[in-house]
Amino acid sequence: xxxxxxxxxxxxxxxxxxxxxxxxxxxxxxxxxxxxxxxxxxxxxxxxxxxxxxxxxxxxxxxxxxxxxxxxxxxxxxxxxxxxxxxxxxxxxxxxxxxxxxxxxxxxxxxxxxxxxxxxxxxxxxxxxxxxxxxxxxxxxxxxxxxxxxxxxxxxxxxxxxxxxxxxxxxxxxxxxxxxxxxxxxxxxxxxxxxxxxxxxxxxxxxxxxxxxxxxxxxxxxx
Amino acid sequence: xxxxxxxxxxxxxxxxxxxxxxxxxxxxxxxxxxxxxxxxxxxxxxxxxxxxxxxxxxxxxxxxxxxxxxxxxxxxxxxxxxxxxxxxxxxxxxxxxxxxxxxxxxxxxxxxxxxxxxxxxxxxxxxxxxxxxxxxxxxxxxxxxxxxxxxxxxxxxxxxxxxxxxxxxxxxxxxxxxxxxxxxxxxxxxxxxxxxxxxxxxxxxxxxxxxxxxxxxxxxxxxxxxxxxxxxxxxxxxxxxxxxxxxxxxxxxxxxxxxxxxxxxxxxxxxxxxxxxxxxxxxxxxxxxxxxxxxxxxxxxxxxxxxxxxxxxxxxxxxxxxxxxxxxxxxxxxxxxxxxxxxxxxxxxxxxxxxxxxxxxx
Numbered sequence: 169x170x171x172x173x174x175x176x177x178x179x180x181x182x183x184x185x186x187x188x189x190x191x192x193x194x195x196x197x198x199x200x201x202x203x204x205x206x207x208x209x210x211x212x213x214x215x216x217x218x219x220x221x222x223x224x225x226x227x228x229x230x231x232x233x234x235x236x237x238x239x240x241x242x243x244x245x246x247x248x249x250x251x252x253x254x255x256x257x258x259x260x261x262x263x264x265x266x267x268x269x270x271x272x273x274x275x276x277x278x279x280x281x282x283x284x285x286x287x288x289x290x291x292x293x294x295x296x297x298x299x300x301x302x303x304x305x306x307x308x309x310x311x312x313x314x315x316x317x318x319x320x321x322x323x324x325x326x327x328x329x330x331x332x333x334x335x336x337x338x339x340x341x342x343x344x345x346x347x348x349x350x351x352x353x354x355x356x357x358x359x360x361x362x363x364x365x366x367x368x369x370x371x372x373x374x375x376x377x378x379x380x381x382x383x384x385x386x387x388x389x390x391x
Numbered sequence: 392x393x394x395x396x397x398x399x400x401x402x403x404x405x406x407x408x409x410x411x412x413x414x415x416x417x418x419x420x421x422x423x424x425x426x427x428x429x430x431x432x433x434x435x436x437x438x439x440x441x442x443x444x445x446x447x448x449x450x451x452x453x454x455x456x457x458x459x460x461x462x463x464x465x466x467x468x469x470x471x472x473x474x475x476x477x478x479x480x481x482x483x484x485x486x487x488x489x490x491x492x493x494x495x496x497x498x499x500x501x502x503x504x505x506x507x508x509x510x511x512x513x514x515x516x517x518x519x520x521x522x523x524x525x526x527x528x529x530x531x532x533x534x535x536x537x538x539x540x541x542x543x544x545x546x547x548x549x550x551x552x553x554x555x556x557x558x559x560x561x562x563x564x565x566x567x568x569x570x571x572x573x574x575x576x577x578x579x580x581x582x583x584x585x586x587x588x589x590x591x592x593x594x595x596x597x598x599x600x601x602x603x604x605x606x607x608x609x610x611x612x613x614x615x616x617x618x619x620x621x622x623x624x625x626x627x628x629x630x631x632x633x634x635x636x637x638x639x640x641x642x643x644x645x646x647x648x649x650x651x652x653x654x655x656x657x658x659x660x661x662x663x664x665x666x667x668x669x670x671x672x673x674x675x676x677x678x679x680x681x682x683x684x685x686x687x688x689x690x691x692x693x694x695x696x697x698x699x700x701x702x703x704x705x706x707x708x709x710x711x712x713x714x715x716x717x718x719x720x721x722x723x724x725x726x727x728x729x730x731x732x733x734x735x736x737x738x739x740x741x742x743x744x745x746x747x748x749x750x751x752x753x
Contacts, residue, residue, distance in 0.1 A: 224657060245661050252659025263654040266647055277658045321658075 169361055170198045170221060170329055175230030177216055190216045191227070194387060196379065198361045200328065203352070205372035206365040208381035214365035215333050217381065221363060222255050222331045223247040234329070252277055256322035258332040258351070262314040264306040264321070271302040274320045285324070292320040296350055312343030319347060323354055330355065332364045336371060344371065410680035415633035417684015419626035422691060621699075625691055 175194050178187040190213040198204050198221075206214045219225040220232060223239045232239040234254070239247060251257075264273045271289055278285035293299040296316045306314055315335065322330060332351060336344030348364075348371050355362040364372065372378050380388040652665055 245663075248656070248659040248661050250659070251657070255659075257657055263650055265651050265654070276655070 169200045169202075169234070171233045172196045172221060173231050173233070175220060175227040175232060177213070177220060177225070177227045191220070191381075193230070195230075196221075196389070198329070198363060200361055201355070201359040202377070203355060203362045203375040204364075205369075205375040205378040206363065206381065207367065207369060207372065207378060209367075209383060212381035212383050214381055217379075218331045218333045218363065218365050222257060222329075223251055252279070253325060254328045256325070256327035256330045258315075258319055258322045258330070258335040260334040260337045262306070262318040264314055264317055266306050269303050269305055270298065270309070270317045270320075273306070273317055274324055276321060277324045279325075288326075289320070289324065292323055293317075295354075296320050312339055312346065315339055315343065315347055316350065319350055326358060327360060329361045329363065332362070332366075334366055335364065336366065336368065344368070409676050411633050413677055413680030414684035414687065415630045417681045417686075418688040418691065419630040419684075421685050421688025422622040422626040617699075621695060622692075625695075626688075629687075 173195050175191055176189070177191045178189040180187045194217070196204075196217075206217055208214055216225065220227055223232070223234075223242070226240050230240070234250065237250075239250070242250070264270075265276065268276070271286075271293065274289040274292060275285050278289075290299065290302070293302050296319060298313055298316050298320070301309060301313060301317070306317070309317065315338070319335070322332075330351060335351070336347055339347060351362060351364070352374070354360065364375070366372065369378070378390055380390075382388075652669075655665060656662065
């Protein structure tokens with residue numbers, strides 16, 4: 169489903185300092201319905217890997233194939249279309265739009281003319297147990313509730329791949345567990361691929377694979 | 392998909408703050424443009440000949456001319472009664488000269504002039520141009536009937552002025568850069584031929600007309616400097632106060648807006664859509680704020696005129712003239728803002744996610 173082959177990424181630095189290599193010749197294949205955890209210390213490239221896999225950033229070398237198309241070669245508009253239609257993103261912060269209600273926030277990724285959007289949003293809110301908060305604004309919610317709303321937004325277009333970058337880092341244990349359970353439930357229900365980057369290995373229990381990145385560039389991939 | 396542009400109006404304060412900023416820009420722009428255009432005014436000299444009793448006004452291209460040497464052209468006993476002056480009217484749309492004439496001679500002086508000509512206010516119908524014709528000539532500067540008539544005369548619209556000598560503005564087609572562009576001669580009735588001869592002998596071709604007692608007041612460099620200083624002070628005061636208040640609100644909103652752009656781009660909204668939306672919102676704010684700012688600026692100029700300049704027989708910077716040029720301001724602002732938005736969308740949203748707090752996980 170989603171396949172990264174020999175991708176390399178290095179960040180340029182100012183002046184004459186040499187670039188910092190984050191990934192070098194990294195390969196990863198994620199199948200449909202697979203749950204993959206990405207872990208490693210800070211600076212090891214977890215977020216960068218998720219950005220690459222999600223088409224938010226282009227590698228300097230290698231290819232990332234999704235649905236038979238190399239994301240590296242697509243235009244920004246084409247990439248945006250793929251992200252919106254097939255990918256769902258959850259970040260450490262919720263990034264809900266503060267002038268929209270929860271329900272409206274969830275519907276933000278919907279396409280114009282999508283008559284089912286409101287119905288789907290309502291079901292998602294029920295699924296995530298925040299249906300009663302649909303008309304509230306983000307500032308009226310707790311941290312856990314906001315993150316659930318952010319998860320609902322990520323799932324709005326029934327993505328085939330869900331990429332979550334430290335989705336529980338700002339939550340307490342109970343909320344973190346709940347959010348991960350919801351992501352897992354969606355993944356199982358829809359047969360989507362779930363890729364989660366986190367420091368917390370306990371959140372990755374039950375995952376099909378865990379990829380551990382090291383700042384040195386070493387990669388461990390274990391089932 | 393919710394209509395984000397419409398729904399963003401729920402956040403009234405940031406939006407109103409930006410509009411207030413635009414208003415301030417409009418005010419400042421109007422005042423400053425007023426000053427700038429005023430500074431484009433031509434250099435004039437009013438020369439009074441004690442021998443002939445003529446008052447001669449010479450208008451030069453900007454930065455040219457030596458009034459002393461020109462004074463010699465008129466006659467040895469000619470003296471410069473006001474020194475070099477600066478025209479405070481607009482050199483736009485052909486109204487500059489007419490405006491200048493009207494401004495140089497306050498309405499009271501024009502009345503006096505007309506009295507000398509044996510014309511009463513009621514008896515001046517034959518001097519009056521139809522308003523449509525005056526407007527076609529760009530004569531919208533003066534705000535009194537007398538001034539309008541005077542401007543009409545200044546343009547010497549042929550037979551419309553019933554053959555009575557009135558005001559002549561003589562385009563002097565002299566090659567040297569030091570030559571005056573126009574010469575306005577105010578001559579006593581019956582003396583036109585004599586003055587014409589005098590000017591011709593001095594090498595200034597043309598047809599002088601009209602008697603004039605003397606201009607009672609002439610704008611000077613100091614007046615211009617004063618006006619500029621007041622405009623700047625007012626503009627900066629308004630802009631500073633509003634900017635201070637509005638920027639506090641905008642500052643609070645900036646990060647939210649940047650994050651919004653980022654998350655929308657991440658979700659997959661096309662860049663063009665984001666930029667178009669930002670442009671539309673900016674344009675709406677400009678449409679709301681700029682006219683108010685320009686109107687406020689124009690009102691301030693008018694108030695300045697009323698308080699300071701009209702009592703001294705001068706009108707600074709006709710209000711309508713500055714509206715057109717200030718139209719450029721919102722256009723420039725929109726373009727600059729869009730460039731900034733484009734840069735932010737490109738840099739922050741897709742390539743540099745960290746500024747928005749995404750991807751800090753390592």
